[in-house]
Amino acid sequence: MTSEATTTFEIATWYDTWNQLGLDNLANKTVPLDYATRYNLAFGQLSSSAGTGYTVEMPGQFADEVKTQILTQAPGVVICAGLGDTGIAETVQDNNQNQNRSTKNIVAWLQDNGYSGISIDAEGDGMSSVAEFVEQLGPSFKAAGLVIAVSAPWPESGPTQLYGNDAVQAFNDNVDAVELQDYSSSGTPTDAPVWTATGVESSILMGGACTENSGVQTSLPDTKSWTQYALQNGLRGMFSWRLDNDHGTHGTEEDVDPTFTGAKTIYDTVPGSETA
Secondary structure, eight states: OOHHHHHHSEEEEEEESSOHHHHHHHHTTOSOGGGOSEEEEEEEEEEEOTTSOEEEEOOOTTHHHHHHHHHHHSTTOEEEEEEOSTTHHHHHHHHHHTTTHHHHHHHHHHHHTTOOEEEEOOOSTTGGGHHHHHHHHHHHHHHHTOEEEEEEESGGGOHHHHHOTTHHHHHHHHOSEEEEEOOSSSOHHHHHHHHHHTTOOGGGEEEEEEOBSSTTOOOHHHHHHHHHHHHHTTOSEEEEEOGGGBTBSSTTOTTSSBOOHHHHHHHHHSTTOOOO
């Protein structure tokens, strides 16, 4: 991809940290790491730190090795720690009670461990705390040059229903990217207008395609058309989940012979991109 395309349209993807085969594929250099400029590693969590607040933990057995492989083979890409629900509400409470100390912990952990930010994929009891969480993180993350992404499940519901009344302002002010994580056949062209109608800026929205093996895998024609929609409507970019299991050839078996055709379809649709 040309530098112009990279700066005007972001392509992101997820990669797992719990599967030996996913790591082996990276180590064997069979994973095309030029299809994305940001990688979210699945999954981390927020954990208490010996009475000093909360910080990031990446419990996946292969997290460090996956991160190292990606950074070694694709220097300059952005790597984010993917966070689920665990610890979000508790971190928000700790920040409120202790002068934002957990935010300081999180920033320090990311910097010390070679991450460029976080992607928050809360899909349960943490969702109601996400807006306040990003408000707490925002100023410190911006000062440190760190990324905040929110991977939004059921995006057709819109930000207020998913994250509460403060979400629109919180996201516009503090979030770099909102990844519209839609498993349905309607996808990005239906979801994005729901968010922009509430006042969320289109420039932080990313369309999404499910490329992992499943019964709800986004078709390649839809992946292309949704990418075209994102380009034509001023969205920040497109993301896919997950590159390690992208259109594999063995049913739903994790990370077995991925073909990467989903990520390739997004990449090839963006002007300035070329693949063999």
